[in-house]
Amino acid sequence: MQSLPLSKLNDFFAALAAKQALYLPVDNGGQAQFQPWKKGVKMSRALNTARSAKDFFFPQTENLVDFKMKGKNIEIIDPRTEKEDFVVFGVRACDARSFSILDKVFLADPVDTYYKSRREHGTIVSLACTRPEETCFCQTFGIDAAAPEGDVSAWMTEEELFLQANTEKGEKLLSDMAEFLTEAGSEKVEAQQEQTRAVMKKLPLANVSTEKFNDVDLMKVFNSPKWAELSSSCLGCGACTFVCPTCQCYDIRDFDTGNGVKRFRCWDSCMYSDFTKMAHGNPRLTQLERFRQRFMHKLVYFPNNNGGEYGCVGCGRCLAKCPISMNIVKVMKALEVE
Numbered sequence: 072m073q074s075l076p077l078s079k080l081n082d083f084f085a086a087l088a089a090k091q092a093l094y095l096p097v098d099n100g101g102q103a104q105f106q107p108w109k110k111g112v113k114m115s116r117a118l119n120t121a122r123s124a125k126d127f128f129f130p131q132t133e134n135l136v137d138f139k140m141k142g143k144n145i146e147i148i149d150p151r152t153e154k155e156d157f158v159v160f161g162v163r164a165c166d167a168r169s170f171s172i173l174d175k176v177f178l179a180d181p182v183d184t185y186y187k188s189r190r191e192h193g194t195i196v197s198l199a200c201t202r203p204e205e206t207c208f209c210q211t212f213g214i215d216a217a218a219p220e221g222d223v224s225a226w227m228t229e230e231e232l233f234l235q236a237n238t239e240k241g242e243k244l245l246s247d248m249a250e251f252l253t254e255a256g257s258e259k260v261e262a263q264q265e266q267t268r269a270v271m272k273k274l275p276l277a278n279v280s281t282e283k284f285n286d287v288d289l290m291k292v293f294n295s296p297k298w299a300e301l302s303s304s305c306l307g308c309g310a311c312t313f314v315c316p317t318c319q320c321y322d323i324r325d326f327d328t329g330n331g332v333k334r335f336r337c338w339d340s341c342m343y344s345d346f347t348k349m350a351h352g353n354p355r356l357t358q359l360e361r362f363r364q365r366f367m368h369k370l371v372y373f374p375n376n377n378g379g380e381y382g383c384v385g386c387g388r389c390l391a392k393c394p395i396s397m398n399i400v401k402v403m404k405a406l407e408v409e
């Protein structure tokens with residue numbers, strides 16, 4: 072474990088940003104958002120960002136390929152520009168775990184080379200939580216908010232920042248920044264962890280459990296009469312999917328530029344009525360079916376196909392953002408699967 076005094080934090084950020092692009096949570100319009108570090112920028116004290124760190128590796132829109140027409144010839148251009156290393160500082164434990172879920176999707180065969188290249192270039196410095204919110208339930212999925220994953224784990228106290236490398240990338244980052252760091256004992260971190268874990272136990276959602284979904288009969292959940300009631304007020308706005316760090320559906324479209332074609336992809340949502348629409352029409356015609364798909368995927372299909380790992384990290388964003396106050400916790404509690 073290494074540490075630096077918070078009085079040196081800005082110098083640390085400046086030196087890090089001089090080596091590679093550095094992003095950190097900054098208050099903007101009443102919400103925290105990841106932004107590039109620049110002189111004078113203050114790190115947000117908010118618990119988490121409005122949008123997750125997923126955007127760095129799987130952005131909301133991106134160009135995949137350009138086709139340029141020259142007479143009868145078509146030139147194929149790879150528009151990728153991400154060739155530089157970057158650091159994302161201050162990723163919370165829930166979002167840090169989301170990469171294990173996204174990796175299973177994007178790095179499985181056939182590998183998504185756009186995502187892979189960003190994962191290779193990006194170093195994640197996670198930051199332990201100290202003031203979890205009432206909507207947090209990461210512990211339901213075995214995540215310890217006081218011991219976040221990532222290339223480097225960090226803990227901030229009133230006076231110091233503690234850092235611990237977990238991967239080769241993390242070790243390189245700390246060795247590059249060695250002039251700012253000194254070896255430190257783990258006592259202050261352990262004291263903070265104990266406090267945070269005690270707070271986590273008292274949170275309103277501390278007892279939300281996935282137990283009933285372990286080895287559940289898929290068709291029993293699918294056919295539950297509860298879906299009708301749960302989905303009846305869903306507006307199909309997709310807000311829950313867009314703020315979710317683990318949602319990974321996208322659409323690919325072509326845009327006619329006049330002298331060629333731009334092929335781009337953008338996030339999509341299983342809550343939308345035209346999602347996965349094919350030549351024969353849409354496979355899910357009602358909001359009930361679309362709503363059920365989202366939660367079946369996170370609670371049943373994904374764990375069934377990925378060694379029991381659920382497709383949710385308990386970040387609480389969908390609890391805070393849904394305009395009708397519907398969310399995965401309500402679904403988990405309401406479903407009768409016995």
Ligand code: SF4
Nearest residue numbers: 315383384386387389
């Ligand atoms: S489903 Fe909701 S709580 Fe779970 S990871 Fe997505 S936004 Fe967070």
Ligand code: SF4
Nearest residue numbers: 305306308309311393
């Ligand atoms: S945010 Fe709420 S209303 Fe909107 S699609 Fe999700 S569950 Fe439905």
